[in-house]
Amino acid sequence: MHRFLSHLYLSDMRREFTEKILVILFVLAPFFTWAQHESTETESGAESKREGIKAFIDHHLQDSHYFILTEDAEAGTHYGFPLPVILWDNGLKVFSSSRFHHGETVAEVDGNHYALYHNKIYKTDAEGTIEYDDHHHPVNAKPLDFSITKNVVTMLLVSLLMFLLFRGLANSYKKNNGIPAGVGRFFEPLVVFVRDEIAIPNIGEKNYKKYMSFLLTIFFFIWFLNLLGMTPLGVNVTGNIAVTFGLALITFLITTFTANKNYWGHIFWMPGVPKLMRVVLAPIEVLGMFIKPFSLMIRLYANMTAGHVVLMSIIGLMFLFKNWIGSSLSFGLAFALSILELLVAALQAYIFTMLSALYFGMANEEHHDDH
Amino acid sequence: MEKLIEQFSFGLFFWQIVIFVGLVLLLKKYAWGPILKAVNDREEGIRKALESAESARKEMQNLQADNEKLLKEARAERDAMMKEAREVKDKMVADAKEQAQAEANKIIASAQASIESEKQAAVNDLKNKVAELSIEIAEKVVRQELSAKDKQIKLVEGMLDDVKLN
Numbered sequence: 001m002h003r004f005l006s007h008l009y010l011s012d013m014r015r016e017f018t019e020k021i022l023v024i025l026f027v028l029a030p031f032f033t034w035a036q037h038e039s040t041e042t043e044s045g046a047e048s049k050r051e052g053i054k055a056f057i058d059h060h061l062q063d064s065h066y067f068i069l070t071e072d073a074e075a076g077t078h079y080g081f082p083l084p085v086i087l088w089d090n091g092l093k094v095f096s097s098s099r100f101h102h103g104e105t106v107a108e109v110d111g112n113h114y115a116l117y118h119n120k121i122y123k124t125d126a127e128g129t130i131e132y133d134d135h136h137h138p139v140n141a142k143p144l145d146f147s148i149t150k151n152v153v154t155m156l157l158v159s160l161l162m163f164l165l166f167r168g169l170a171n172s173y174k175k176n177n178g179i180p181a182g183v184g185r186f187f188e189p190l191v192v193f194v195r196d197e198i199a200i201p202n203i204g205e206k207n208y209k210k211y212m213s214f215l216l217t218i219f220f221f222i223w224f225l226n227l228l229g230m231t232p233l234g235v236n237v238t239g240n241i242a243v244t245f246g247l248a249l250i251t252f253l254i255t256t257f258t259a260n261k262n263y264w265g266h267i268f269w270m271p272g273v274p275k276l277m278r279v280v281l282a283p284i285e286v287l288g289m290f291i292k293p294f295s296l297m298i299r300l301y302a303n304m305t306a307g308h309v310v311l312m313s314i315i316g317l318m319f320l321f322k323n324w325i326g327s328s329l330s331f332g333l334a335f336a337l338s339i340l341e342l343l344v345a346a347l348q349a350y351i352f353t354m355l356s357a358l359y360f361g362m363a364n365e366e367h368h369d370d371h
Numbered sequence: 372m373e374k375l376i377e378q379f380s381f382g383l384f385f386w387q388i389v390i391f392v393g394l395v396l397l398l399k400k401y402a403w404g405p406i407l408k409a410v411n412d413r414e415e416g417i418r419k420a421l422e423s424a425e426s427a428r429k430e431m432q433n434l435q436a437d438n439e440k441l442l443k444e445a446r447a448e449r450d451a452m453m454k455e456a457r458e459v460k461d462k463m464v465a466d467a468k469e470q471a472q473a474e475a476n477k478i479i480a481s482a483q484a485s486i487e488s489e490k491q492a493a494v495n496d497l498k499n500k501v502a503e504l505s506i507e508i509a510e511k512v513v514r515q516e517l518s519a520k521d522k523q524i525k526l527v528e529g530m531l532d533d534v535k536l537n
Contacts, residue, residue: 063383086382120380137377145382152386159394166402173409178416191406212407213399221391242380246387301375 053316057309061236062119064150065097069233078102083153087114087121089143097147114143121145151243154235158224162217194219194353202357207364211357214254218247219353222300226345229304230338238348239304241297248297251356252290259363266365292359296352303348307341 068080082098089112099107103116106128114121115128122130122140130138148156169184169191180188194216199208225237237243265271267285270278314337317330517523 062378063380145380146385147382148386149380149383151383152390155387155390159390162394163397163401166398166406170402170405170409173405178409178413188406188410191403192410195407195410213395213403216403217391217395217398221394240380240383241375241378242384243387245379246384246391250388250391 049320050316053313053319057312057316059119060234060312061239061305061308063240063242064119065100065116065121065147066102067150067153083150084148085121086146086148087143088146089123093143115140121147150235151237151240154225154228154233154237155243158221158228158237162220162224166220190220191216198350198354198357202354202361203364204361207360210258211254211360214250215353215357218251218356219349222247222352223346223349226304226348227342229308230341230345236304236308238300239308241301244297244301247300247352248293251296251359252293254356255293255359255363256289258360260365262365262367263363265367292355296355300348300352303344307337307344311337311341 065085066078066080066082068078070080071078082096085093085095085097085099085107087093087109091110093109093112095107095109097116099105099109100114100116106124106126107114108126113124113126113128115124115130116122117130117138120138121143122138123143124130124140130140133139165183165187168182169180169187172181172184173179175181195208195212198219199212199215203211222238225235225243229236229238267289268282270281270285273281311334314330314334318327318334321327321330516526
């Protein structure tokens with residue numbers, strides 16, 4: 001029962017949080033509308049700018065085959081570096097994404113032509129024509145894309161950072177007689193926090209050890225990626241559905257493969273309820289098995305994406321208003337939200353880890369007679 | 372939802388799984404294992420140190436209690452010994468007194484007895500002396516009285532009168 005309560009509590013917390021933001025926006029709304037009227041004379045210019053900002057945000061939220069740090073859209077110049085493209089299209093095709101020229105040209109590899117459209121690679125003819133269906137979706141063949149994209153590079157960077165950081169912490173114990181040194185002094189309490197506040201209370205003293213590596217890794221992995229999303233590097237890894245799907249899938253697999261008899265008993269033949277109810281409950285419980293990791297996936301994705309969208313929109317407003325009140329208000333709001341997002345970055349990592357630990361705890365729960 | 376599925380990139384998913392699982396395994400070997408072990412060891416060390424301090428404190432307390440007990444016992448023993456000694460002394464004094472009394476009584480009794488016998492002897496001696504003197508006196512008197520014949524007759528007659536009267 002308390003688990004459901006904690007679920008409710010978390011969603012309550014989020015709702016409260018959203019409500020607060022709405023209140024802030026509502027209070028500030030008159031300033032914005034007033035400020036917007038100021039610039040009606042350049043209606044069409046603002047419109048195109050707005051579209052530009054929207055496109056920029058959309059573009060930012062997606063993965064990319066380039067690691068672009070900044071770009072000058074008017075001049076058409078990009079500052080960054082191309083990343084390797086790896087395709088499986090009747091054989092492995094590896095080439096640099098610079099051959100797309102930021103989507104402007106068609107890349108020809110081994111007699112095949114590939115074009116970049118909305119950050120996806122399609123197989124095309126030599127001219128790069130993309131055909132659409134009724135819903136404006138491309139119908140061209142999509143080769144399997146294993147490219148080292150911006151998100152992959154970011155994950156590799158974070159992995160390297162984590163490896164160096166925590167191996168350094170582990171080594172500092174040997175050198176320093178069991179006491180952490182340097183930056184490890186900050187991270188060791190967090191490791192202990194994950195153990196004492198997340199793993200042990202949710203999984204139990206007996207079984208928590210085998211999950212520790214996963215819980216620690218996922219906590220710092222998500223947290224660091226979330227924090228990197230706050231940097232001007234413009235990465236959005238944890239706001240990508242494929243990444244959160246992968247993380248949630250691992251939680252699901254670990255839960256399923258380490259579950260004991262009691263866990264399956266609670267799913268397929270709920271003890272302590274009438275026989276008929278057990279039959280009714282079984283499909284619900286089976287559904288619940290999948291809903292739990294699904295909620296993990298959506299929660300992280302939605303929170304990070306929403307954070308990026310809101311923050312970038314407010315930053316974008318600065319450039320739309322072009323007057324000192326609106327722009328400075330937007331700046332203030334963006335600043336406050338950035339601080340909030342820093343908190344959310346840690347909070348989401350904590351929630352993902354905590355709920356994973358909760359599910360592992362369910363999988364390891366011992367039989368109780370008091371049902 | 373449709374947009375989400377459209378956004379889903381299998382390649383990214385693939386790399387994410389590979390990177391993440393690799394990271395978990397790598398960190399497990401090179402970081403989490405040693406870190407958790409070090410933290411555990413340290414906590415164990417602290418726990419042990421606290422425990423041993425506690426046990427040392429208890430031992431100290433026990434020792435102190437033992438000392439206290441020993442001191443108490445010694446004091447009690449000393450008291451008992453002193454009491455005994457006092458009793459012995461009292462008894463000895465009493466005994467001595469009693470003995471002296473008895474001896475004195477005995478001496479007094481024997482002195483009294485000897486005084487009595489001396490007195491008796493003195494009295495007897497005196498009696499004898501008195502008798503001798505009486506007889507001498509009587510002899511002298513009688514010799515004087517009986518020097519004349521009439522006086523002798525008178526005496527005999529007087530004596531005879533006494534006898535008749537009796």
